[in-house]
């Protein structure tokens with residue numbers, strides 16, 4: 001069947017940009033980036049993250065979208081197509097398989113945390129934060145994490161929300177919502193930035209994030225930064241490859257991807273500069289607080305600012321929407337493959353995969369993670385997060401870079417990039433051939449060696 005009919009197609013370059021930005025901007029920017037920056041000492045970590053975005057993330061993103069657009073199918077079948085075209089061993093298709101698996105593993109914990117945001121919509125709306133302090137907000141969050149039935153409820157609700165959109169088809173499903181609401185997210189973040197500037201310790205936050213002191217940074221932290229560059233750009237697991245497959249042939253890849261990458265980075269930095277002034281300006285809050293950072297510091301800001309009840313509610317609604325438009329792209333690669341190759345209908349395919357991810361999320365909830373004083377045990381969230389962000393996504397990116405840089409015919413790469421004779425094309429190809437793969441390999445080898453062997 002014609003690809004266009006089977007999955008739909010973005011109307012224009014801008015629809016692709018909005019959809020890709022919708023996938024990229026999510027919990028990774030607003031929840032994860034600030035807390036991992038806090039856990040890894042701030043400044044130097046942020047610098048390494050920015051270098052990874054520029055030298056690995058954006059160049060590899062172009063390569064991944066290029067494969068999708070060339071193959072015009074789900075990541076597994078797109079990989080099969082370009083592999084055949086290049087006359088290579090079918091083992092290269094495993095990039096697609098690993099991506100589908102990584103997507104489900106990420107969705108498992110992603111949906112639980114998005115559920116936290118949904119719960120906080122209700123909390124903020126009911127005025128629970130009014131006049132709150134760091135200590136009270138911290139205690140309330142700790143209690144919430146113990147409440148398994150509440151966590152299950154919100155996690156399940158978010159799973160169903162994702163299911164509905166993916167089942168309806170991504171192009172029809174979420175495009176509209178994201179297009180209208182993403183600009184609002186931006187506005188509310190700027191508002192929080194202003195609040196932090198006026199009432200928090202803006203100077204301390206700025207120094208923390210942009211004062212590059214390397215003594216606090218470990219190899220482990222460098223791998224976290226690299227892995228996060230992949231995570232935040234929805235890279236290395238086929239999400240952006242699947243979106244690339246629905247991209248019209250004439251749209252220029254280079255500029256499009258740079259726009260998405262810059263928007264994503266901007267949102268992360270603004271989120272950091274909205275959250276940390278409050279952390280440093282409030283007794284009892286600390287930068288290294290872990291996954292709860294945003295859910296403790298922002299209630300303090302909203303609870304003590306004019307019209308905070310309204311803006312707080314709005315903010316958590318927007319976080320949930322941002323998470324929603326990312327979650328659909330976590331499931332899409334697997335769904336597209338089931339529809340193409342196993343003749344599933346979209347609804348059955350989506351239901352099956354959402355259910356698998358939902359079970360993983362239940363594992364996160366029941367293994368009592370996220371608590372500060374952890375008893376010995378298995379921590380599903382930490383394991384899923386580590387395996388995906390720090391192993392599978394970088395490996396996926398490494399193979400994609402090698403594939404496009406070394407194995408695809410240069411003429412094909414050049415025509416897909418629409419870059420005949422463009423001077424930047426050679427620079428990009430050099431980065432994809434040498435810089436990105438070597439950086440990924442070095443960081444992975446050194447940090448995993450330090451973690452497990454040294």
Ligand code: PHE
Pocket residue numbers: 023024025026027028029106230231232233234235237239326327329330
């Ligand atoms: N980029 C998303 C975020 O930052 C998460 C994501 C990762 C989505 C991988 C799709 C694929 O929240």
